[in-house]
Amino acid sequence: MGTIAGAVAAIGTLMFTGVATYFSAEVARDQLQQSREAAERAKKSQARLISVWAENDTNDDIAIHVLNRSRDAISDTEVRFLVKGRVGKEAVRTAFDISAQTMSPCSQLTLTSRALWASTRGHPAKVQQYVTNDMSWYKSHGYGRLAYENIADVAAVFYDRDGLLWTRGEGLTDGGTWDLPGGYAQGIYEGQPKRSSLPSEECTDETP
Known part of the structure; x- marks a missing residue:
């Protein structure tokens, strides 16, 4: 009887140890997952405070807004979008990649x-900068004011305070590589985007 009781006790101990090990492993996995999720939230904390969208303004033109609601600057900012429209009577498809450089904390860009x-005339090889105050060369090389019909795929590409590159459009993705879409020529933005400050109460260090 003693031998049987000892065997049963040993089996019970093994079962208890196995259950305890299983639950310990599950707790460790949960803690690891929580740590990874916290690290991912921290990584995206500033980038998620950047937003971009297009809307009709009071003149029935399109206004494109980029907001930096964080309390740190973002750098090497570019605003990208695709436009279908007309120059005179000619239908054109045009891609815009507009350099806005550094955006100050708690600020807005409006295009x-x-x-x-x-x-x-397609995409002349001489074109090297896509934001300019002097349109004289472009006017004599087939460029004209673009009457838009549709603006799509609006996005802002930027580096955050930690030097990480992001693309903010409808979603938020790492990196910022953008190949000129097939059938689209490169467009030019005349002048500079308008810069303004946001009310301080609209800005935060907290991730929404």
């Missing part, structure tokens, strides 16, 4: 469709 120029 207007009135400043969009497009080429009727």
Whole structure:
């Protein structure tokens, strides 16, 4: 009887140890998952405070807004979007990649469709900068004011305070590589995007 009782006790001990080990492993996995999720939230904490969208303004033009609601600057900012429209009577498809450089903390960029120029001759090789105050060369090389019909795929590409590259559009993704879409020529933005400050109560260090 003693031998049987000892065997039963040993089996019970093994079962208890096995159950305890299983639950310990589950707790460790949960803790690891929570740590990873916390690290991912921290990584995205500033990038999630950047937003971008397009809307009709009071003149029935398109206004594109980029908001930095964080209390740190973002750098090497570019605003990208695709436009279908016309230059005169000619239908064109145009991609815009507008350099806005550094965005200050708690600030806004506003771009207007009135400043969009497009080429009727494709993508001339000489074009190297996509934001300019002097349109004289472009006017003599097939560029004209773009009457938009549709603006799509609006996004902001930027580096956050930790030097990480992000693309903010409808979603938020790592990196910022953008190949010029097939059938689209590169457009020009006349002048500079308008910069303004946001009310301090609209800005935060907390992730929404």
